[in-house]
Amino acid sequence: MSRKLAALALVLAILVCSMGLKTAISHGNAGSPVMIANGPAPAPIAPPPQGKK
Amino acid sequence: MPGPLVLAIWYVGIVLEIAFVVCSIARKSFFRYIFLNAYFLLGLGSDAGRYFFLSKFGQGSDEYRYAYFYTDALLTLALYLALISLYSCVFGELRFNRYVRFGAVILLLGTALFSYAVVVQSEQRLATAFAYELSQNLYFVGLVLTYILWGAMLKLRETRTRVVQFVLSLGLYFSAYAACYALGNLSNYPVVQYLSGGIGCLLPLAWTVTMWRHAEESRLEPARLLAVAR
Numbered sequence: 373m374s375r376k377l378a379a380l381a382l383v384l385a386i387l388v389c390s391m392g393l394k395t396a397i398s399h400g401n402a403g404s405p406v407m408i409a410n411g412p413a414p415a416p417i418a419p420p421p422q423g424k425k
Numbered sequence: 426m427p428g429p430l431v432l433a434i435w436y437v438g439i440v441l442e443i444a445f446v447v448c449s450i451a452r453k454s455f456f457r458y459i460f461l462n463a464y465f466l467l468g469l470g471s472d473a474g475r476y477f478f479l480s481k482f483g484q485g486s487d488e489y490r491y492a493y494f495y496t497d498a499l500l501t502l503a504l505y506l507a508l509i510s511l512y513s514c515v516f517g518e519l520r521f522n523r524y525v526r527f528g529a530v531i532l533l534l535g536t537a538l539f540s541y542a543v544v545v546q547s548e549q550r551l552a553t554a555f556a557y558e559l560s561q562n563l564y565f566v567g568l569v570l571t572y573i574l575w576g577a578m579l580k581l582r583e584t585r586t587r588v589v590q591f592v593l594s595l596g597l598y599f600s601a602y603a604a605c606y607a608l609g610n611l612s613n614y615p616v617v618q619y620l621s622g623g624i625g626c627l628l629p630l631a632w633t634v635t636m637w638r639h640a641e642e643s644r645l646e647p648a649r650l651l652a653v654a655r
Binding site: 375376379380382383384386387389390391393394397398399409410411412413414415416417 | 485
């Protein structure tokens with residue numbers, strides 16, 4: 373049980389670190405238009421709208 | 426259609442993805458690294474789909490945009506599974522596989538929940554915004570996970586050359602994309618578009634070279650990579 377709790381705590385720490393890193397890199401610019409994607413395929417001209425019709 | 430340089434980078438990437446799968450079959454390691462191969466096979470499938478939508482509707486079309494983001498979300502999930510399979514390789518001997526699987530599922534669910542919380546305010550096309558956000562968030566989770574795995578490998582003195590090279594290449598790939606993301610946020614450099622495509626070729630290239638040059642029995646001392654000459 374304690375090992376599972378330790379794994380859970382580690383998972384939460386990783387999640388917090390990752391999202392913190394993302395926010396830091398995007399300079400706190402939520403919903404940033406810049407994106408990263410898999411592979412060398414050409415990116416579409418603009419990302420999908422977020423929170424807009 | 427995009428410019429010739431962008432298309433050339435894309436074609437090189439496709440060739441490298443095929444090369445990795447062919448190399449792993451030739452070296453009889455296809456099933457040993459099944460998740461890595463599955464990632465590239467899925468990549469080839471999504472490249473075919475993206476090419477179809479790109480040539481039929483164009484780069485600025487909604488059709489290409491949605492095809493791109495949905496396939497990207499699938500690819501990111503596949504890359505996450507590939508990373509977890511590398512975790513299983515490293516921690517398998519310690520019988521930690523059960524905890525690795527448990528942690529991986531919880532982390533994926535946590536990332537999905539976080540992404541949902543971010544996009545829930547979208548009034549339309551929630552699924553697309555969710556796929557986009559999940560894909561971006563999983564990248565950063567992958568970046569952190571890769572560095573943790575590298576630290577664990579140093580601590581556990583992992584010596585399998587292939588595993589060491591796979592993890593290092595993955596770390597480089599994630600870091601390069603994060604740098605691209607930061608650069609794109611600083612300013613709208615057009616060079617980011619080419620850089621991003623070039624980085625996409627980096628992972629299949631590094632993994633293909635590893636698969637081709639090193640046998641499964643090949644060993645390497647990772648601590649030596651960090652040793653500083655005195």
